[in-house]
Amino acid sequence: MAARQKNSEDYEVGLGVIFAIALLTTKATFVFFLPPLLISVRRPIKMLLVMAAIGLPALAFLYWRIGDLFLMPIQHTEQLMTPNLFSITRPVIELFVHIDTSNSTLVNWLGLITTMLLVSYLAYRGRVNPLTHTLPALFIATFACMMIFQASAPGAYLIAYLLAVVFDIVDLRNNKHLTILLVLSWLTVVQPFVNVYIKQPDYTRFGMLTNPVYLFDWLLQVLNVACFFWLVSRTATKIVTPKHLTPA
Structure with missing residues (x-):
C-alpha cells in the first residue's frame, strides 16, 4: 500500500x-x-x-x-495548410496586410503563442480538479486549438486525438454530439482531397469565392473550424468545472 x-x-x-x-x-x-x-x-x-x-x-x-x-x-511548419482560422479569414486579412506565403513565420508564431496562452489558461483554471480528470480534455483542447490558430496545421492532425474525443467529451447518447462527430470525420476525409484536387489555392481575396469549386472548399474549411471551436468549448467546460459538478 x-x-x-x-x-x-x-x-x-x-x-x-x-x-x-x-x-x-x-x-x-x-x-x-x-x-x-x-x-x-x-x-x-x-x-x-x-x-x-x-x-x-x-x-x-x-x-x-x-x-x-x-x-x-x-x-515544415513554414508551409501554410488548411483548414484553420487563418485560411478562412485570409480574404479579410489581405485587405489590411499582405501575407507572403513563402515567409509566413510571423503568422505561425502568432498561432503558437495564442494556442499556448489559451490552453495554459485552461490548465490554470482546471487546477480545481485532479489531473486524471483534466488531462484527456487538456490534450484534446491543445490539439484542437493548434488546428484553429496554427496556420501550418493540417486537418489530418485530428487523428492524433479523435479517439480521446469519442471517449472523453462526446456523449454517444446525444444526437447532436454524434452528428458533429460524424460531420467532422467526413470533413477530415473530404476537405483535404478537395483542396489538393483544386491545387491548394490561397484565398487571398473574396473574388476568388465566386468560383463554385473554391467556394465549396472554403465552406468545408469553415465547417471544419466551427467543429474545432465546438471541441474546445466542450473541453473547456470539462476542465474548469469542478469534478463534483460534472454530469456523469
Whole structure:
C-alpha cells in the first residue's frame, strides 16, 4: 500500500519519461502540450529534470551523427495548410496586410503563442480538479486549438486525438454530439482531397469565392473550424468545472 501511494505521488517521473519519448518519436507539435501540463502537475521542475535526463543525451547523439538535420520536421511548419482560422479569414486579412506565403513565420508564431496562452489558461483554471480528470480534455483542447490558430496545421492532425474525443467529451447518447462527430470525420476525409484536387489555392481575396469549386472548399474549411471551436468549448467546460459538478 505504501509503495502504491509513493508511485501515485511520483507521477511527474512517469509523465516526464512519456513526454520525453513523445518528443523524440513524434513531430515537435507535441511541445504545444508541455506548458499546460507543467501548470497542471504539482512538481513541474521534477518533470522537466526527468525530461532533460532523457532528451539531452538523445539530442547530443543526434547532433553528433547528423548535425541539425533532425530539425527538418520543424521546418515544415513554414508551409501554410488548411483548414484553420487563418485560411478562412485570409480574404479579410489581405485587405489590411499582405501575407507572403513563402515567409509566413510571423503568422505561425502568432498561432503558437495564442494556442499556448489559451490552453495554459485552461490548465490554470482546471487546477480545481485532479489531473486524471483534466488531462484527456487538456490534450484534446491543445490539439484542437493548434488546428484553429496554427496556420501550418493540417486537418489530418485530428487523428492524433479523435479517439480521446469519442471517449472523453462526446456523449454517444446525444444526437447532436454524434452528428458533429460524424460531420467532422467526413470533413477530415473530404476537405483535404478537395483542396489538393483544386491545387491548394490561397484565398487571398473574396473574388476568388465566386468560383463554385473554391467556394465549396472554403465552406468545408469553415465547417471544419466551427467543429474545432465546438471541441474546445466542450473541453473547456470539462476542465474548469469542478469534478463534483460534472454530469456523469
